[in-house]
Amino acid sequence: MIKNGLALYIHLPFCLKKCYYCDFNSYSGKEELMGSYIKALSTEMCLYSFKLKERKVESIYIGGGTPTYLGIKHLETLLDNVRQVFYICEGAEITIEANPGSLSLKLLKFLYEKGVNRLSIGLQACDANILKQLGRIHTFEQFENNFNWARIAGFNNINVDLMIGLPGQTFENVYKCVRKVINLKPEHISVYSLKIEKSTKFYEMYESGQLILPDEDQERLFYHTAVNLLIQNGYKHYEISNFALPGYACRHNLIYWENKEYLGLGAGAHSYIDGKRFYNTETPEKYIELLNKKNLPVEEYENINLSTEMAETMFMSLRLVQGVSRKKFFDRFGKTLDEVYGAEIKKLVSLGLLIDDGKRIRLSTRGLDLANEVFMEFLP
Ligand code: SF4
Numbered sequence: 200m201i202k203n204g205l206a207l208y209i210h211l212p213f214c215l216k217k218c219y220y221c222d223f224n225s226y227s228g229k230e231e232l233m234g235s236y237i238k239a240l241s242t243e244m245c246l247y248s249f250k251l252k253e254r255k256v257e258s259i260y261i262g263g264g265t266p267t268y269l270g271i272k273h274l275e276t277l278l279d280n281v282r283q284v285f286y287i288c289e290g291a292e293i294t295i296e297a298n299p300g301s302l303s304l305k306l307l308k309f310l311y312e313k314g315v316n317r318l319s320i321g322l323q324a325c326d327a328n329i330l331k332q333l334g335r336i337h338t339f340e341q342f343e344n345n346f347n348w349a350r351i352a353g354f355n356n357i358n359v360d361l362m363i364g365l366p367g368q369t370f371e372n373v374y375k376c377v378r379k380v381i382n383l384k385p386e387h388i389s390v391y392s393l394k395i396e397k398s399t400k401f402y403e404m405y406e407s408g409q410l411i412l413p414d415e416d417q418e419r420l421f422y423h424t425a426v427n428l429l430i431q432n433g434y435k436h437y438e439i440s441n442f443a444l445p446g447y448a449c450r451h452n453l454i455y456w457e458n459k460e461y462l463g464l465g466a467g468a469h470s471y472i473d474g475k476r477f478y479n480t481e482t483p484e485k486y487i488e489l490l491n492k493k494n495l496p497v498e499e500y501e502n503i504n505l506s507t508e509m510a511e512t513m514f515m516s517l518r519l520v521q522g523v524s525r526k527k528f529f530d531r532f533g534k535t536l537d538e539v540y541g542a543e544i545k546k547l548v549s550l551g552l553l554i555d556d557g558k559r560i561r562l563s564t565r566g567l568d569l570a571n572e573v574f575m576e577f578l579p
């Protein structure tokens with residue numbers, strides 16, 4: 200019997216150059232590890248294959264890093280191995296992340312022919328000065344070329360990532376950039392706020408006063424400007440930072456936001472399966488070493504008890520603009536939302552941060568700006 204579906208995340212941690220704001224598990228200058236890393240990924244898949252052989256894979260997300268930086272040979276091995284090991288549903292969503300400067304028409308055609316049916320391109324900003332300040336390796340014109348190549352290759356489901364709250368960014372920058380991207384008609388656009396994370400070049404610059412950022416009010420103005428422009432142009436605002444034309448919400452990410460199961464493969468990848476969350480060792484070297492010895496590279500397992508699962512479901516699902524369905528919550532946990540979180544919901548509704556329409560609770564416009572404060576209320 201086929202059990203629940205499964206989402207697969209595959210992490211490829213290689214980049215041509217580290218962006219100054221980036222704290223993802225990604226590295227430049229480790230290209231010589233690419234071959235052994237792909238081999239290690241294949242071993243990791245095989246180690247899970249018996250346990251998960253009854254699961255149908257409904258979505259695959261190849262993220263990074265810059266997956267497209269690995270080139271055709273490595274990506275071909277990876278995609279062939281995934282298909283050999285896992286049962287992939289027909290029509291599964293298969294996304295690959297890409298950065299302008301790491302793409303060619305040949306690579307895009309190859310990916311499309313291999314069954315990759317969704318492309319997520321990191322643009323981040325349109326202004327050349329801002330891109331330079333972020334340490335990005337590309338210009339807007341390169342992105343535009345790459346986008347057009349993706350269409351020629353056959354991709355009809357493309358996401359473009361943008362960022363707000365960037366150094367030197369103005370209202371005009373944001374407005375023009377969102378408009379320029381909308382004019383290309385991607386099926387999906389994400390708009391993320393810059394966060395200054397430790398262990399990044401931006402953190403050092405921020406601490407030493409060299410990084411001047413828009414203030415919080417400006418950053419919120421940028422966000423709401425982007426939201427309004429996208430909605431006016433037919434994009435549905437379906438998650439705090441995500442917008443899609445009808446029918447193009449990211450199915451893979453919906454699995455995270457609905458707090459469903461996924462398997463993460465690769466260095467530092469996180470998983471949630473059979474009531475356990477676990478994550479892999481971060482460095483590619485150690486990851487490869489463990490898999491060469493046929494050991495799973497898992498660093499730590501955590502059992503998720505019922506109250507944690509309920510809390511996680513609340514703060515993940517509240518990221519969705521449609522919010523949390525009372526019926527779905529009851530179907531999943533056998534308890535009503537009010538039994539478990541009645542007091543919290545009442546308080547957040549009275550503060551104007553949540554809206555309760557009887558069937559669902561969701562973030563208000565003010566709640567979208569203060570989402571983290573709302574999520575804190577549901578922590579066990
Ligand atoms: S390309 Fe992406 S993963 Fe790589 S350093 Fe830049 S932001 Fe990080």
